[in-house]
Amino acid sequence: MNVKVASLRETGTINIGDLKLESGKTIYDAELAYERVGSVDDPAILICHALTGTQYAVGSDEDPGYWSNLIKSGGYIDTDKYQVISFNVIGGCNGSTGPLSVNPETGASYQTNFPFVTVRDMVKAQYQGLEKFEINHLRAVAGGSLGGMQVLEWGIIYPNMMDVLFPVAVTPYLSDYAIAFNNIARLAILQDPKWNNGNYSQEDIPEHGLSLARMVGMITYRSGELFNDRFGREQRAPAGIAHEEISYEVESYLDYQGKKITKRFDANSYLYLLKSMDTHDIGRERGGWEIAAELIGAPLHAIGYSGDLLFSTSELSKFVTHLQKIGKKATFEQVETRFGHDGFLVEFEKWGYLLQAKLNELENY
Numbered sequence: 001m002n003v004k005v006a007s008l009r010e011t012g013t014i015n016i017g018d019l020k021l022e023s024g025k026t027i028y029d030a031e032l033a034y035e036r037v038g039s040v041d042d043p044a045i046l047i048c049h050a051l052t053g054t055q056y057a058v059g060s061d062e063d064p065g066y067w068s069n070l071i072k073s074g075g076y077i078d079t080d081k082y083q084v085i086s087f088n089v090i091g092g093c094n095g096s097t098g099p100l101s102v103n104p105e106t107g108a109s110y111q112t113n114f115p116f117v118t119v120r121d122m123v124k125a126q127y128q129g130l131e132k133f134e135i136n137h138l139r140a141v142a143g144g145s146l147g148g149m150q151v152l153e154w155g156i157i158y159p160n161m162m163d164v165l166f167p168v169a170v171t172p173y174l175s176d177y178a179i180a181f182n183n184i185a186r187l188a189i190l191q192d193p194k195w196n197n198g199n200y201s202q203e204d205i206p207e208h209g210l211s212l213a214r215m216v217g218m219i220t221y222r223s224g225e226l227f228n229d230r231f232g233r234e235q236r237a238p239a240g241i242a243h244e245e246i247s248y249e250v251e252s253y254l255d256y257q258g259k260k261i262t263k264r265f266d267a268n269s270y271l272y273l274l275k276s277m278d279t280h281d282i283g284r285e286r287g288g289w290e291i292a293a294e295l296i297g298a299p300l301h302a303i304g305y306s307g308d309l310l311f312s313t314s315e316l317s318k319f320v321t322h323l324q325k326i327g328k329k330a331t332f333e334q335v336e337t338r339f340g341h342d343g344f345l346v347e348f349e350k351w352g353y354l355l356q357a358k359l360n361e362l363e364n365y
Contacts, residue, residue, distance in 0.1 A: 008037060008038055008039060008079070009035070009036070009037045009058070009060065010034075010035070010036040010037075011033075011034065011035050011036070011055070011056075012033070012034065013031045013032065013033045013034070013095050013096075014031065014032055014034060014129055014132050014133075015029060015030070015031050015132075016030050016031065016032055016125060016128035016129050016131075016132060017029070017030065017128060018030065019090065019097075019121070019124065019125050019128065021115055021116075021117060021118075021121045022118050022120055022121055023115060023116060025115040027090070027097055027115065028104055028105070029104055030090060030096075030097045030125060030128075031095070031096060031097050031101075032055075032087045032088065032090065032095075032096045032097075032125060032126070032129045033054075033055045033087065033088040033092075033094055033095025033096045034055050034085060034086065034087045034088070034129065035055045035056050035057060035058060035059075035065070035084075035085070035086050036083060036084070036085050036133075037058045037071070037079050037083065037084045037085075038079040038080070038081075038082055038083035038084055039083055040083055041083075042081060042082050042083045043081075043082050043083070043138075043139035044082065044083050044084075044085055044130075044135050044137075044138050044139060045077060045082045045083070045084050045085070045138065045139050045140045045141070045142065046085050046086070046126065046130070046138050046140070046141045046142070046154075046162075047067065047071070047084060047085070047086040047142055047143060047147070048086070048087075048089075048122075048126075048141065048142070048143030048146075048147035048148075048150035048151055048154075049066070049086060049088070049089065049143065049146070049147050050066075050143070050144055050145035050146045050147050050344075050345075051145060051146050051217070051270075051273055051274075051277065052214075052261065052264075052265050052270070053066055053146075053147065054066075054088055054092075054094040055086045055087055055088040055094060055095065055096075056086070057071055057084065057086040058071050058072065058079070058084060058086075066345060067345075069348045069352075070348045070352050070355075071084050075352075076348065076352030076353060076355055076356040077142075077352075077355060077356070077359070078356075081363075082139060082359075085130070085133070085135075087125070087126050087129055089122045089125075089146075089150075089273070090117055090121060090122055090125040091114070091117045091121075091122070091269060091272045091273060091276065092269055092273070093265060093266035093269040096125075098110070098114060098266070098268075098269050098272070099111050099112065099114040099198070099266060099268035099269055099272060100266050100268070100269070101114075111198045111199055111200075111268055112197065112198030112199070112268060114268070114272065116272065116275060116276075117272065117276055118276055118279050118280075119146070119149045119150055119153050119276055119277075119279070119280050120153050120157065121276075122150055122153075122276070123150055123153045123154050123157055123158075124157070126150070126154075127157075127158060136161070137161060137162070137163075138161055138162040138163070139162070139163050139164070139359070139362065140162060140163060140164045140165070140166060140355075140359065141154045141155070141162050141164075141165055141166070142165075142166035142168065142355065143166075143167070143168065144168035144169040144170065144344035144345070145168075145169050145170060145310075145311070145341065145344065146273065146276070146277055147168070147170075148167040148168050148169055148170025148311075149170055149174075149277065149280045151165050151166060151167040151168075151170070152165075152167050152170065152172060152282050152296075153282065155167075155295075155296040155297065155298055155300060156282060156286075156292060156295045156296055159295060159296060159297025159298065160297050160298075162298045163298060163299075163362050164298055164299050164300075164301065164358055164359070164362060165296070165298050165299070165300040165301070166301055166302075166303070166355055166358075167300065167302050167303075167316075168302070168303045168304075168344045169303070169304065169305055169308060169311050169341055169343065169344040170302075170311050170316065171311045171312060171315040171316050171319065172281070172282045172283070172289040172292075172293070172315070172319045173280060173281035173282065173283065173284075173289060174277055174278060174279075174280045174281070175310070175311075175312065175315070177309070177310070178220075178277075178310040178311070179278050181216055181217070181220050181310070182274045182275075182277060182278055184213075184216050185212075185213035185214075185216045185217060185270075185274060186213070186271060186274055186275075188209045188210075188212040188213040188216065189206055189209035189210055189212075189213050189267050189270065189271055190209070190271075191209065192206035192207075192208050192209025192210075192267075193206075194206040194207070194208070194209070195209060195267065198268050198271075200267070205262065205266075205267060206267050207259075207262045209267065210258075210261060210262050210265070210267040210270060211255075211258030211259055211261065211262055212258060213267075213270060214257055214258045214260075214261040214262075215254040215255075215257065215258045218254060218257050218258075219254075220309050220310055220341065221310075221340065221341045221342045222338075222339055222340045222341070222342050223307035223309075223338050223339065223340035225307070225338050226338040226339060226340065227250060229338070230250075231248065231249045231250040231253070233248065234248065234249040235248055235249070289319070290322060293319070293322055293323055293326065293328070294326060296323065296328060299328075299329035299330065299358075300320070300323060300328065300329070300330040300331075301330070301331045301332075301333075301354070301355075301358050302316050302319070302320050302330070302331070302332045302333070303332075303333050303334075303335060303344070303351055303354060304316040304317070304332065304333075304334050304335070305334070305335050305337050305339065305340060305341060305343030305344065306334060306335065306336050306337055306340075306343075307337065307338065307339075307340040307341075307343075308340050308341040308343070309340060309341060310341050311341060313334050316332060317332045317334070320332035333351070333354055335347075335350050335351045336350075337350065
């Protein structure tokens, strides 16, 4: 185990052994990169990250994690009460085994020889990681978007392992609308000449395709209202001079976000994780999502965000209503926000207390 420890925060990688995938293929000597914050004697909460997220849900003072305003000492998820664990997903590019990793059978990077993984495979890998930490029960599992997909699968595959589930900004299956955007993003990468069937060097990556794929995603993550109000057709240069010009602030913003992702994320990993999201359907090979819902054992408290283009709050509400009808303990809360899908990454004061209240109920039970 490769570990760095600092004031109740531990980061590193852990070998979880061989991981047999849904496809029947095996990833040998798989590794997961992790972050562990809080006392190991406290109840454990597992945090699952979104598409381009990392294991750093909390992060450090110098480099805060994506949920650092939610999870901290005295926070909505209080690290003085709980130990918080987050893994980089299998197939990722932040330390866990993925396309950039060396294939032990060939001695070269997997690249597109890496086997396809599903959300269920991600959850199984995390389970094996927790086993290595000798954690056999969780106070909660929480996550948004791709992370929310993992939460739902956790509740089905390991129904008795946690006290509560917090699926955030997610639905029981990925909609055709969201798959359509994923397809455009995927084609942007595949049609970049530098992708080279996935066999590109790190010195010559398919930067244009990955950048464009990210721009497509950014348009769906926030509401049209927010885009219009934020940029207001503000110009940075005269329009109508050249095809490649950046005339409007909204264009500059997307260009910046596109280039930014190429500095920290691998194009092949992006493709693999998009495909994992496409396959998300808790009812797949389980007789449909209504039947699959019967397998959930722990209380489930879902949060959705108004204006979410990718994960409809009406679909999430419908799912929770079905859980209630079949006798499961479940609630749904809709957060009013102009941030749309990205609501799960901002305005924590609007929804963090919902998680805190449910955790407090468990302590007082």
